Structure formats: C-alpha cells, structure tokens
Amino acid sequence: APSTFSNPVVWQDFADGDIVRVGDVYYYSASTMHHSPGAPILRSYDLVNWEYAGHSVPRLDFDNAAYDMSGGRAYVKGIWASAFNYRPSNSTYYWLGCTEFNRTYVYTASSVGSTWTKRARLNQCYYDAGLLFDNDIPYVAYGNGTISVAQLSSDLTSQVRAQTVYTTPSSIGTLEGARMYKRGNYYYIWLTRPANGQYVLRSTSPWGPYEQRQVLLDLPGPISGGGVPHQGGLVQTQNGDWWYMAFTDAYPGGRMPTLAPITWSGDWPVLTTVNGRWGASYPRPNLPWRPVASMVGTDNFASLGHQWEWNHNPDTSKFSVGSGLRLSTATVTNDLYSARNTLTRRIQGPSSTATVELDYSQMANGDRAGLAMLRDSSAWIGIRKDNGVTRVSMTNGLTMNTSWATTGTGSEAAGAAVSGGRIWLRVNANIQPGSGRTATFSYSTNGTTFTNLGPAFTLNNAWQFFMGYRFGLFNYATTALGGAVTVNQFAMT
Template sequence: MIGPLMIKPCFFILFLSMIASVSGTARSQAHVPTFQNPVLWEDLADLDILRVGDTFYYSASNMQYSPGAPILSSKDLVNWKYVGHSIPVLDFSPAYDLNGGNAYVKGSWASFLNYRKSNKTFYWGGCIENKKTHIYTATDVAGPWKKHAVLDQCYYDAGLLVDDDDTMYVAYGAKTLHVAQLSPDGTHEVKSQEVFTAPAGVDYIEGSRFYKINGNYYIFTTRPPNDEYVLKSTTGPFGPYTLQKLVVSAKSPIANGGGPHQGGIVQTQKGDWYYMAFVDAYPNGRVPVLAPLTWNADGWPSLNLVDNIWPQTVPYPLSPQGKVSHTGTDHFLGASLDPQWEWNHNPDNTKWSLHKGLKLETATVGNDIYAARNTLTHRILGPVSNATIELDLAHMKDGDRAGLALFRDSSAWIGVARDRGSLRVVMENNLTMDEHWKTTATGTEVASAPISTRKIWLRASADTMANFKSGPDRTGTFAYSLDGKTFQSLGTPFSFTKDWHFFMGYRYALFNYATQSLGGAVTVSSFTVAAP
C-alpha cells in the first residue's frame, strides 16, 4: 500500500510532466493569434484571389471609378494594402469621361485575375457593358498595366484557369455556364462550350471562379445573394460537371448582413485552404470575410460551419506579417495618388496636380455633382469612421463649390460656396439619381454660416452601425473647424440609402466644381481617415 507521502519518484516525475504538457498546450492555444471578420470593412466586391510565391493578391470590382479594378496584396490573408489597378483608364466610351452621358454602374464588374508562370505575367479580364471582354496584362501588379486584347465575346462574371500545360481557360456565364479555351497568346478564343445549366431549385448561378486541384476541375459559382455552389469535373475542363452546395444562407459574421457568397479560394504555403467571400452590408457595400476550407475524401470542398454560422473569430492562416492600417493622413506629397484613391469617372488630368497637397481646379460648369468631373473618392471604413480634410480656399471664384461628400446615388456634402466675393460653409443633402442613373435632385441647402478665412477643415462622419442593429436609421453627419481643433456641427443627420442597385457602397468624395465659370481652384492639404 502506498500512502499519500509514499509516491514513488518515477510517478511523481510523470505526474509533473503531464501537468507541464497540458499547461504548455493551453499556453500554446491561448497564444494562437486570431482576427475578426470581416477581413476589411470596405467595399471590395466580386473578388478574385490568388497566391504567387509568398504573396496573396486580391482583385475587386469598382464599376465607374477610375482607375479600374483595384488590386490589394497581403502576406497573411488578413492584412491587406492597396497596390494598384488593372485598368489604368476607362477608355470604353466618352461616357466614362462624363462626356455626353455617364457610366454609373458600368465599367469593371466581376472579373478575373490570375498569374501565368510561363511568362511571369498577370492577366486581368472582364466583360465591359455586356459587350466585349477586355484583357490587360502586367509583370508587376503595381503596374504598368497595358491592354493586351479585346475579344468580341462577353465573358460574363468570369474566372481564369491556367492549366498544368499552360493552356488558359475561362469559365463564364449566368444560369448557363460556358468554358472557353484561349489562344496560347491570350488574344482570342479557340473554342467555347456550354458545360452546365442551373437545375430547378437553384435556377440561377453566376460569378465563376475556375480551378484545377488534384487533377479535378472546379468551378465555384454563386446563387445571389446568399449562396455558393461548386461544380466538379473529373474528366477535363469541358466537363461533364456535377454540382454540390458549399454554403447556403449562412448566418453572417456581420449582424443583419447578407450571407457570405461569390468569392474565391486560395492555398497557403503551408498547404491550408481558405475561402474568401463577400457579405452584402449596405451602406458600406460588399465587404470580404474569410473562413477555412477543407477537402473531403471524395474531392469536394467543405467549410465545416457549425450550425451554418460563418465564424466571426478565426485563427490567422499564417503568422501575422504586420498590421496594415487603413486609417491615417494623406498629405498628397508623392508624385502620384496612392492606389486607395479612385476618381468618379476618368479625370481631366489638366485640372488637377500634386504639389504640397492636392490641387483641384474646376473642370466643369454646372450645379450637378454627379456630372462634375474630377471628384476624387475614398471608400468609407465600417462600421464607424470619419474623414477630415484641410482645404485652402484662396483661389476660389464666384460660383464655385468645393468640399467633402458622402457619395453614392443619394448623397450629401459639407463644403464652401463662394458667391459675390463672400464665402460661406454649407451643408447640402437631397442629391439623388434615379434607377437609370439620371440626376433627379441637385441638392438642398440645409444650413450655412459665413466665414472669412482662406483655410477651413471639413469633416464627414459615417456611422453605419445602425445598419446592423435595431434602432435609428444609419446616418452621416458633418462638421467644420476654422482652426483644425474645435469642430462645429452643421446641418442635420443624413440618412444613407440601403438599396443595393447602385452596387458600390458609400465613399468619401473630394470635389470642386463651378456653377458660373472655370478658373477657380482649391488645394486639399491633407485627408485624414479615423475609425473611432
């Protein structure tokens, strides 16, 4: 019999070893870094995602904003930074210059981005206005990008696969999906074949992403607005394909957001797979979320969601590679604009410049911000953020309007108006477009105050949290300061529109337009985004 004080040393050592092992495991688990979905609280829809070496790349839609097709990069799938655009200028028609019309909700929709190892080249392609497919190429995602080809075929919502033998295939279509084989130089189509039609109960699919994994061909496709399906072929890129669901109406990690869908998959250097989807979260737009993906023994992918709930807290796919902040101040000191900036339509490059700030000369005459050229935009950050600009007014002319807007198909702004030699700070709302993107209202002045200074700070705040909880409608508010420190509210709260039809989410927008004659200018000395 062994009493309480007669434990043999070997048992005691084993006991301590077990405790140490359990304790070490607990400490290891406790220190596994995690992140919170959404990955980015920004409007980055219709994403395509890939890895080249140790770097991940992300391509998104941006419709009429120029330059087009933004690209982000990351070393860990969580911290992303803007690095460039695949479309240097939207040269598809004069409407993209706001000449003889506009191109709202046109431009770059769901498109593909992939990398071809044989010539070390990135390929971006997208169907413009349901007409022709434009393909651009670059050896560096930061550019320069150049137009490679224009194909007469419309590859709607397309995904590009570069097969093991270097042949390029494109999966595309809506409801009925096709696969096209491109020529070796990627300048024309060799053949195209129908490969699948959505069955009853699914009815409609689009948003193709094309992969070859372990000898099988997969087309990931979405049934908007909340479902994702997968097609698999074991015999080749042209099928036949069978269908399984990947995720259907999963509970969003964003309260009251839509179900995650329409994205792409990517494998890390460690061999782990992840699915990046987006969530409809207006007025912010469509924001990306990430979840681990596994493969079943029968070759089908699975997300392994518990109770069909998309995870909110997820372990980092790789060791964090340094946090990338999307807040901070831009003093516009570089030779070019940072890639997070996009113009509303193509700018008139003779009417803006960078020198100790961003100089915006008036480029159009009229009273419609939706028709005004050289409006520069920046995505709002969700769920709560604000933007502040420092504005030099010394060279404004009578009739000029310059300031900071919360910009979408229903907009509001705070700015400075010069009339009869006098300046006043103004808040306007009721700037709207109809479903055909024609202006229906050019603004109503809600409040104003006279000023007699050449410099002013303007602030727009976007609180979209109310979009994701019960309570009052989501709102934007405006304020100004004459010293950059003490801010005075101006006007009334602005209710964001929640409609999806404009597709893009709200943006902060810097503008300067004339209502009488050209010749005036303002300088934006700084732009600061904060997320309180």
C-alpha cells in the same frame, strides 16, 4: 500575432473578389464599376491583414466616352465581377473583364504595382469571368445561369473554343460569379447564387460533364445586420491549406471581404462553420505575419496612392498632387453627379471619420468645393462662393433614380458665412449595415474646435447601386472654369 482573426478581414467595399497566391504573397482583385483607376489590387502575407497594392485598369479605356463624362455618364457600368490571375510561364499578371457592349478586355503587368497595359479586346462577353491557366492553357469559365468554358489563344487575344458546360436547374435559380480551379484530377467551377448561396461544379475535364454540390445556402454571416457571405474565390496556402474569401453584403457601406477555412471531403470542398454560421472569428492561417500599410490614416498628397479612385475618368489637366491635392474646376454644372474629378475614398467600417483641410482662397464665383458622402443619394459639407462671399454649407437632397439619372441636385440645409481662405471639413459616417444609418457634418476654422452643421444625413442602404458610400473630394463650377482649391490633408480615423 494573435491566435485568431475576426471577420470581415477588410471592412471596406471590395466586392466580387478574385484571390491568388504568388509565392508567399496573396493578391485580391475587386469590382469598382465607374471608378477610375479600376480593379484595385490588395496585397497580404497572411490572408488577414491587407494593403493597397495597385490597380489593373489604369483608366477606364473601354471605347465609350461616357467614362469621361462626355456625352453621358457610366454609373454602375465598367468593372464588375472580373478575373485576376498570375501566369508562371511568363511571370505575368492578367486581368480579364467584360464591360457593356459585350466586350471583354485583357490587361497585363509584370508586377501588380507597375503600369498595367491593355492587351486585347475580345468582341464577346465573358460574363463574371474566372481565369485558369492549366498547363499554361488559358481557360475562362463564365455565364449567368448557363455556365460555359472558353479556351483562349496563348496570348489571350482570341477564342479557340467555347461550349456550354452546365445549365442551372430552375430549382436553384441562377448561378454566376464563376471562378475556375484545378486540384488533383479535378476541375472545379465555383459559382454563386446571389445573394445567399454558393455552389461548386466538378469534372475531370474542363469541358465537362460537371457534377454539382451546394457549398452553403442562407448561412448566417459574421456581420451583424449584414448578408450571407458568397461569391469570391478559393486560394491554397504555401502550407497546403485552403481558404475561401467571400464578401458579405453590408450596405450602406458596401460588400466586405470575409474569410473562412475550407477542407476537402471526397474531393469536394467543405466550408468550416462555427455553430451553424460563418464564423465571426477563426484560428489564424498558419502563415508568417508581416507588416502592411494601414488602410486608414493621414494623407498629405505627396502622390496619389491606390487608396484613391476618381468618379469616372479624371481630366488629368485639372488636378495635381505633390504639395497637397490641387483641384481646378473641370466642369460647369449644377450637378455634382456630372462634375468631373471628384476623388473618392472607401469608408472604413463599422464607422469612421474623415477630416479634410481645405484651402479655398482661389475659388471663383459660383464654385462649390468640399467633402461629400457620395452614392446615389448624397450630401456634402463644403464652401459655396457667390458674389465674392464664401459660406460653409451642408447640402443634401442629391439623388439619382435607378437608371442613374440625376433627380435632385441638392439644396442647402444649413450654412454660415466664413472667411480667411482655410477651413477644416469633417464627416462622421456610420456604415454598420442596416437602415437609418447616418452621417453627420461639421467644420472648423482653426482645426481643433468643430461646429456641427445641418441635420444628420440618412444613408441609403439599398444594394442596386452596388458600390457602397464613399467619401468624395470635389470642386466644380456653376458659372465658369478658372477657380481652384487645394486639399492640404485628408485624415480618416
């Protein structure tokens, strides 16, 4: 194995991470907002090479039909900074997160890749929660500006006690993104100042009083054009070393997991910097190297792996896998943002290419199917079928406002007649952080010779949608249900 590693350790969108070690295995849990299944889990053995391992929330079962696109939509709701931990006393993994309506849900599993089960709904919001098991007692640190600690019942279904433990001074601004740890005689609450600082609180009691220290502020990050690494959490290796996994804002692609070593001075954590910044590289953790599955490559949809997440909860009667991904139309709409069963995949940075082989022979009149660059400003390449005629189309101008209501359903920027029932669609996406990044669209009728279609699509790099751009596989009806397509292969290079 090489002697150093480079940041970001994962150049895909995995924000608000919580990181834990169980034995000699590391797990990282992240935010997914409106995507389903939610709260993905990555696995690593060396903190550097990661693979998809599971999802803590199999379906967004949050007592709101908008997650099913019924009577509304749930864009940018759902799963944000949440807690993930392992409890040795019962060999159980826990996920805990607040959704809208001031509700907190608890899911559990016996292993990260097994079926997770909803265990509790607490009718209060543990905002940006961090979960600690201390002598098997569950504590949650949470809050925005005003930081509180709650003790939960042993089964995490009710609150035993809660109190405010720290009020952020106005000179700092706001602190949130809590994680809670015990080291030696001290309890620590790890807090972010979005989006450019990290602070830590320390006390000998979970209930305080807490002292505060600044860990970093305005520290240049390792991604050219990206932001200051912050939020995330701490983990101690089996060798006793400590590491901090933050994320770096890197839009239009999203927020990328970024790793650095931590030392301790007088029982305070100190970030190891390189020439006054978060290192673009560091010496590798002193951990054994083990191979993990690649986060890119080719998928023939023998099954639906954890690299995939739907835009909102899918209609499970309208898709199947096994011999390709079969997508039957699930929604009659002229708005991709309101169509169910769009299957999404994170884009690999700093740039990558997605190619799909699409069988469109069973499309119905009025159907639209293809490959999208999906965010609050979107474009796609795909097949339009109207009056028995199929054409390949590059469509742009799909937009939402900051309330995530659709403001543009798009129009064709370029198109060409095609026939034969099979086509290859390709998007090359540059998600290096900054403005003016573009994606280009092309197609092939033989799988080898590709023709560019339409203008380059400029990606929106504002942060407010939180999720970065994703590749999206879609099929929706504008006239009537009944049509279908099959994605025989998806390849990301």
